Structures are given as C-alpha cells and as structure tokens.
Amino acid sequence: MSTAPMATPVLEFPPTVRPLSADAPMSPDAAVSVRGLARRYGEVRALQDVSFDIAPNTICGLLGANGAGKTTLMSLISGQDRPSAGTLQVFGREPFDDAAVLTQLCFARENQAYPDTFAVRHVLTTCPLFLPHWDADFADELVETFRLPLNHKIRKLSRGQLSAVAIVAGLASRAPLTFLDEPYLGLDPTARRRFYDALLRDYAEHPRTILMSTHLIGEVEGFFEQVLVIDDGRLLVDASAEDIAELAFTVSGPAKAVEAATGDRQVLETHRIGGLASAVVLGTPDAAMHRRAAESGLEIGPVGLQDLIAALGAAPHGTAEARAHDQEATR
Incomplete structure (x- = not known):
C-alpha cells in the first residue's frame, strides 16, 4: 500500500x-x-x-x-x-x-x-x-x-x-x-x-x-x-x-478511474493498494462528480476528521514548533 x-x-x-x-x-x-x-x-x-x-x-x-x-x-x-x-x-x-x-x-x-x-x-x-x-x-x-x-x-x-x-x-x-x-x-x-x-x-x-x-x-x-x-x-x-464535515470527500475505485475523475479537483492525498485507489478530495462532490463516479464504478464517501487532518497536515517532523524548541534547547 x-x-x-x-x-x-x-x-x-x-x-x-x-x-x-x-x-x-x-x-x-x-x-x-x-x-x-x-x-x-x-x-x-x-x-x-x-x-x-x-x-x-x-x-x-x-x-x-x-x-x-x-x-x-x-x-x-x-x-x-x-x-x-x-x-x-x-x-x-x-x-x-x-x-x-x-x-x-x-x-x-x-x-x-x-x-x-x-x-x-x-x-x-x-x-x-x-x-x-x-x-x-x-x-x-x-x-x-x-x-x-x-x-x-x-x-x-x-x-x-x-x-x-x-x-x-x-x-x-x-x-x-x-x-x-x-x-x-x-x-x-x-x-x-x-x-x-x-x-x-x-x-x-x-x-x-x-x-x-x-x-x-x-x-x-x-x-x-x-x-x-x-x-x-x-x-x-x-x-x-x-x-x-463538508470540507472534503473520498473517491474510491480503480486507480486510473479515480485519477481521471479527480484530475480537475484539488486532491489532498491518495492511497493505493494494487490497482485500486482512494483519493481525499477538497470540496464537496457536485453533480458532475457524481455522474463520473456512477459511470466509472467509483464510490464517493465522507472523510473522517482523523483522515482529513492527516491529509491536510505536513510531516510530523521538522515543523516550526519543533525547530523552535530545538533552538531553545541549544542556548
């Protein structure tokens, strides 16, 4: 994965x-x-x-x-x-x-x-x-x-x-x-x-x-x-x-179909397992997105807050607060 x-x-x-x-x-x-x-x-x-x-x-x-x-x-x-x-x-x-x-x-x-x-x-x-x-x-x-x-x-x-x-x-x-x-x-x-x-x-x-x-x-x-x-x-x-709760949604299914359906949207994160993928997409799904999903056999679903924060956030190391505390410790 x-x-x-x-x-x-x-x-x-x-x-x-x-x-x-x-x-x-x-x-x-x-x-x-x-x-x-x-x-x-x-x-x-x-x-x-x-x-x-x-x-x-x-x-x-x-x-x-x-x-x-x-x-x-x-x-x-x-x-x-x-x-x-x-x-x-x-x-x-x-x-x-x-x-x-x-x-x-x-x-x-x-x-x-x-x-x-x-x-x-x-x-x-x-x-x-x-x-x-x-x-x-x-x-x-x-x-x-x-x-x-x-x-x-x-x-x-x-x-x-x-x-x-x-x-x-x-x-x-x-x-x-x-x-x-x-x-x-x-x-x-x-x-x-x-x-x-x-x-x-x-x-x-x-x-x-x-x-x-x-x-x-x-x-x-x-x-x-x-x-x-x-x-x-x-x-x-x-x-x-x-x-x-309305900030993002997921699109899941065959990887190529997910990529095609979300190509014009802001994708925060994509998880892949073999030929399948699940993308976290910023915004709410409109009628066109629902239509594309139906035609391509994709599923549209909600994003839990935990997954949304993970998708929005940067890596947990090297952030500003951590660098600041390291600098304080060396004084």
Whole structure:
C-alpha cells in the first residue's frame, strides 16, 4: 500500500472554514480573541499570523501534527508566554501577568511539573488556592474513578496516573477557560472512556470554554463544536463541526478511474493498494462528480476528521514548533 500526498501550492478552502483576517476587529464577547498572533524563537517562526475567536461555553478542538504549534499557541493564550507580534485577549483582557484573567484559567497536561515532595493529595489541597471555581467533591469523585493513590509521590506515578492527575485538576477546576493538552497520554482505552464521560457530563452541567488538543481525533471528534487546524505554525482551518464535515470527500475505485475523475479537483492525498485507489478530495462532490463516479464504478464517501487532518497536515517532523524548541534547547 502506498500513500501519496499531493503537492498543492495553495489550498482553496471555502469561506466557511477560512481563518479570520488579522485586520478583523477583536470580538469583545469572545472567550478568546486572537489577531495576527506570532511567536518567534530566534530565527524560527513557531506561529505565524494566527487569527480566530472562540465563543464562551464552547468545546474547541485544536488539531495538527506534532510540532505544528498547538502547545505554543496554548502557552500564549494561557499567559505562560508572550507573543512576538499580534493581539490576544482572554475574556476581553490580555492574559499575561493579569491575575484577574489567570485565575479563570486552568492548563492541564500530563507532564505538569510538581515539587518533588508532592503527593497526589497535595495537588488536591493546592489547586483550590489558585483556582476559585474548584469543586472538591468532584475532584474526590474523579480520584476514585481513576483509582489514584492519594499518598503516593507524584514523581513515583506511572504515566497513566500522571495523566489522571492532570484530568482531575483540569475538570475539577471548573475554570471558565480550561486547556486540555493531550491529558490522556498513558491512559488505556477504558480510562480514556471514563475521562470522556466525565468531561461531557460535567460540561453539560457546568458549561465553560474548553480548548483541547488531541491526536486521538476519532475518539473525540463528536465533542467539538469548533475545530482549529494548525500546520507548521499557521492556522489552516477555523470551522464549526458541521462545516468541516463538508470540507472534503473520498473517491474510491480503480486507480486510473479515480485519477481521471479527480484530475480537475484539488486532491489532498491518495492511497493505493494494487490497482485500486482512494483519493481525499477538497470540496464537496457536485453533480458532475457524481455522474463520473456512477459511470466509472467509483464510490464517493465522507472523510473522517482523523483522515482529513492527516491529509491536510505536513510531516510530523521538522515543523516550526519543533525547530523552535530545538533552538531553545541549544542556548
């Protein structure tokens, strides 16, 4: 089986999924409003000209390859880093060094650093000091759900247990803006399902804005009300879940017939097995495409979000964010 990414100089996305212009006015009612955001590390651009809004009480998926810029973007929005250029507002204010904003945020990730002396119980007693919306009863419920050992030192926990600690902190924070940066790493499928169930149940009862990065797109794509796709530091797509479902389609069948039927369309990627092929095609199939498919014995179908992101994204190595972090490490 071979996979052939297509060399497409400019992807012509429909207006419904295109990112905002950097010149668009800031949205005062948005939970997050970003215009022309950029982050440089020396000569490397980790983020370039990123603009979008996230409405309050929305679960937004931040998707892209490793090193595409997702964590850099989250670090900027959460006030952990300053942008090199552009404008950023969280709840109408710049987040960096603003306690009124920062107390409304929670950044949950599996590799969160804690003091060496910290046990799980110390996390539960410390979080309420910084997170005013903390729900101790919900935290206790999650600790029981994930069977976390309260007296075990954080540095002695397994990767799955560290992920569970991050999930407890992120969900029990009930922060108006919660960042979930792949917090499930190390969890088995059963534990991930417990996480998803707890997330959706609590979000329904206590709505807030959640920005979630993930590579397990197939498991969570039904959660997202908004999807941001980032690649090599640039925002490719900003779309509702409904609009992104219409972004591309597949054409499958005999390889020569697939090539002939899609020759005048933007093909993102083609998979080949022997004499058969399946092409991921940008846009929606029109009447002419359906007619060609019927005449040639081809099948037209939807593209899952996981496959769409893979087709849109660049290779996971050598991206802007990865180069930037390498440069920082050598200083």
